[in-house]
Each structure stands twice: as structure tokens, then as C-alpha cells.
Amino acid sequence: MTKISDVEAILLGKEITSAKWASLMVLVRVVTTDGRIGYGETVTALRANAVVDLVKKINKVMKGKDVFDLEKNKMEWYKQDFNMSISLESTTAYSAFDIASWDIIGKEFGVPIYKLLGGKYRDRIKLYANGWYQNAVTPEDFAEKAKEVVKRGYKALKFDPFGSYFHFIDKKGLKEAEERVKAVREAVGDDVDILIEHHGRFNVDSAIEIAKILEKYNPLFVEEPVHPEDVEGLRKYRSFTKLKIALGERIITKTQALEFMKEGLVDYLQIDLYRIGGVTEAKKVVGIAEAFDVLMAFHNAQGPILNAVTLQLDTVIPNFLIQESFYEWFPSWKRELIRDSTPVENGEALVPEKPGIGVDFNEKMIEELRVKEEVFEPGEPLWVVKGTWKDY
Ligand SMILES: O=C(O)C(=O)C[C@H](O)[C@H](O)CO
Numbered sequence: 001m002t003k004i005s006d007v008e009a010i011l012l013g014k015e016i017t018s019a020k021w022a023s024l025m026v027l028v029r030v031v032t033t034d035g036r037i038g039y040g041e042t043v044t045a046l047r048a049n050a051v052v053d054l055v056k057k058i059n060k061v062m063k064g065k066d067v068f069d070l071e072k073n074k075m076e077w078y079k080q081d082f083n084m085s086i087s088l089e090s091t092t093a094y095s096a097f098d099i100a101s102w103d104i105i106g107k108e109f110g111v112p113i114y115k116l117l118g119g120k121y122r123d124r125i126k127l128y129a130n131g132w133y134q135n136a137v138t139p140e141d142f143a144e145k146a147k148e149v150v151k152r153g154y155k156a157l158k159f160d161p162f163g164s165y166f167h168f169i170d171k172k173g174l175k176e177a178e179e180r181v182k183a184v185r186e187a188v189g190d191d192v193d194i195l196i197e198h199h200g201r202f203n204v205d206s207a208i209e210i211a212k213i214l215e216k217y218n219p220l221f222v223e224e225p226v227h228p229e230d231v232e233g234l235r236k237y238r239s240f241t242k243l244k245i246a247l248g249e250r251i252i253t254k255t256q257a258l259e260f261m262k263e264g265l266v267d268y269l270q271i272d273l274y275r276i277g278g279v280t281e282a283k284k285v286v287g288i289a290e291a292f293d294v295l296m297a298f299h300n301a302q303g304p305i306l307n308a309v310t311l312q313l314d315t316v317i318p319n320f321l322i323q324e325s326f327y328e329w330f331p332s333w334k335r336e337l338i339r340d341s342t343p344v345e346n347g348e349a350l351v352p353e354k355p356g357i358g359v360d361f362n363e364k365m366i367e368e369l370r371v372k373e374e375v376f377e378p379g380e381p382l383w384v385v386k387g388t389w390k391d392y
């Protein structure tokens with residue numbers, strides 16, 4: 001029996017100037033009494049220390065349990081934690097534990113977990129690039145960086161053109177945003193998809209004003225156009241525009257996902273395995289989405305373990321649209337951690353084939369990168385135009 005002996009959150013970090021937002025990584029290592037090891041990963045900036053604290057509690061609850069008992073273990077955490085269904089920190093900590101459990105289970109059978117989840121539906125996984133527009137300010141900056149992305153072979157790229165506008169956007173902000181979108185559209189041409197990230201920052205009136213300018217640029221989707229909890233606003237937005245709506249990175253339960261789909265408020269669902277409850281819960285949400293003809297576009301903005309396990313699910317599911325990827329814009333140490341075994345080729349990824357989540361983890365790097373606590377401030381969020389956000 002693969003009995004759990006230890007669940008540990010390990011903060012890895014390296015001070016980086018270029019992509020401070022990615023300077024941290026929270027690894028979760030699960031070890032069984034007979035020495036099997038599995039890796040999960042969880043949030044980086046904004047909540048890392050709180051999540052690390054919850055992983056310590058998961059360790060107490062899961063000691064002695066069987067790593068194969070995925071449903072029973074999740075229900076036990078749901079019972080013990082009492083707040084799992086309303087706590088991002090709790091679901092995030094648990095998601096990493098579930099992913100590490102699947103890593104051990106796959107290794108136990110000597111197969112990558114996609115073979116346990118339904119096999120290959122597709123060989124190549126279409127990606128869209130994110131993280132590429134760091135430090136871009138002017139429309140020319142955005143256009144130049146967008147051209148570099150296309151030169152790498154990507155056929156889709158996402159960006160947030162709204163600077164530091166929050167809740168409201170005025171005529172000046174709309175003009176600046178449109179100039180960036182226009183510059184990118186002209187730089188990449190009509191055969192490359194542009195995806196417009198709003199980061200859930202706007203009230204619905206502002207979101208509708210933005211939709212009016214975006215329609216002519218034919219984005220593949222608009223992401224989180226209104227505040228995540230603003231369902232009334234989303235209904236109003238939905239009735240106003242034909243733009244395809246993508247959301248879900250902040251959804252933490254399948255019930256929340258169902259509510260959006262029941263009302264037809266989402267076209268592309270972006271749940272993240274590190275928030276929804278790991279592989280086990282994500283696969284259930286994929287099934288619900290399939291019943292509503294909703295396509296999946298998993299959020300994937302953290303590190304190499306999450307990237308690898310998300311690719312496992314991408315290769316399996318029938319209702320797949322596209323996969324977010326920061327992989328080529330991670331700090332290089334994050335790629336080295338998995339010996340760069342999920343390379344991007346021409347804007348596509350292949351599912352990693354090693355047993356478990358599919359990658360060969362470079363354990364020697366753990367001690368070199370281990371940090372005591374979240375020491376690096378996330379700094380200015382990646383998604384704002386440089387210098388327009390107060391870095392507290
Ligand atoms: O990748 C996305 O869609 C994001 O919205 C990235 C977020 O900014 C990031 O996950 C915040 O930590």
C-alpha cells in the first residue's frame with residue numbers, strides 16, 4: 001500500500017530582475033513509506049506563505065493515508081479544513097497534493113498519467129504565448145515583441161493592453177488600449193489569433209466600451225472582461241457583444257464552474273489545475289464542460305510542474321481549444337528543474353512521456369534554490385504597462 005509518510009511544501013526562488021513575477025515557485029513533495037516520491041506545484045506570488053502553511057496541515061491530515069485514495073483523501077481534507085470550498089489557499093494547497101499523488105500513481109504503473117486518464121486524443125497541443133510583453137509600453141513595443149513571438153512559431157498570443165486602468169477606463173485609456181491592440185493585430189496579421197486579457201479589472205460599463213473597440217480586431221476571446229464575482233455584469237456584457245468569453249482561473253470548485261456554464265456565460269473555460277483541486281477535480285469539470293459544449297483553455301501561469309501536468313490533461317480531452325504557455329518566458333531555472341523536458345516547438349507542445357506527470361525532476365537543484373519564506377515581492381504585476389502600478 002502506498003502509504004503517505006510526508007507532504008512538504010518547498011519554497012524555491014531566485015531573485016530575478018527581468019521576470020520578478022516568476023521569481024518564486026512552491027513545490028509540494030509527497031513521499032510514501034516505501035520511498036516513492038511525487039511532485040506537485042502551487043501558487044507563486046501573492047499567496048505563497050499562506051499556502052505553505054496549509055500544506056503543513058495537509059501533511060498532518062494525510063499521513064498514513066493511501067496516495068491512491070484520491071476521492072477519499074479529498075473528502076477528508078474538505079471535512080478537516082472546513083473552508084476548502086471558499087478558500088483559494090486551501091484548494092491551492094490541496095491541488096498540489098493531488099497532482100503529486102497522481103505523479104506517484106503514474107510512476108507506480110510506469111506510465112505518464114494521460115494513459116490513466118483516457119489516452120491520447122491529440123499528439124500536438126496548440127499553445128498561446130503569454131509573458132512575452134514584459135516591459136512593453138508603447139504600441140511599437142507591443143508590435144515588436146509580438147513579431148518575435150510569431151517568429152518563434154506561435155499562432156496565438158495573449159496580452160493585456162489596459163495599462164494600470166482598474167474598474168473604470170476613460171477615453172484616453174480606451175485610445176491607448178486600442179492603439180496597442182491595433183499595433184499587435186497589424187504586426188501579426190489575420191492568421192494569428194490575438195487573445196485579450198482583462199484580468200477581471202473592469203465594471204461592466206467599461207467592459208462594454210472596451211468590447212466596442214475590440215470587435216473590429218476579431219480576438220479569439222476576451223478573458224475575464226468583468227470582475228470575477230460580477231455575474232450580473234457578465235450577463236449584461238454577454239447580451240451586448242458576440243465576443244467569445246473566456247474565464248475560470250479564479251474558479252475553485254466545480255459548482256462555481258457549473259453556475260457559469262448553466263447560464264451560457266462562458267465559451268472557453270480556463271480553470272487551473274492548481275486551483276480547482278488538481279487532476280482529479282479538473283477532469284470532472286472537463287466532463288461538465290463537455291455536456292455544455294464549452295471548450296477548455298486551462299490557465300497555466302505558474303511553473304514547470306504545473307505546465308507538465310496540464311499538458312497531460314490537454315492531450316486527453318475532446319473539448320480542447322488551446323493551452324496557455326509561459327514556458328519560454330519562465331526564468332531559465334524553472335525549465336532546468338525539469339531538464340527542459342516540455343519544450344515548445346513552433347507554438348505547440350508534446351505531452352511529456354516519462355512516468356507520472358511526465359518529467360524528470362532535477363532534485364539536486366532543490367537545495368540550491370530553497371528559500372526560507374516568500375522573500376521576493378512579486379513586484380509590478382506582469383500584466384500592467386511598466387511603471388503604471390504602485391509596487392507596494
Ligand atoms: O495567465 C493569466 O491568464 C493570468 O491572468 C496570470 C495572472 O496574472 C497570474 O496568474 C497572477 O498570479
Ligand SMILES: [Mg+2]
Binds near residue numbers: 224249
Ligand atoms: Mg488571466
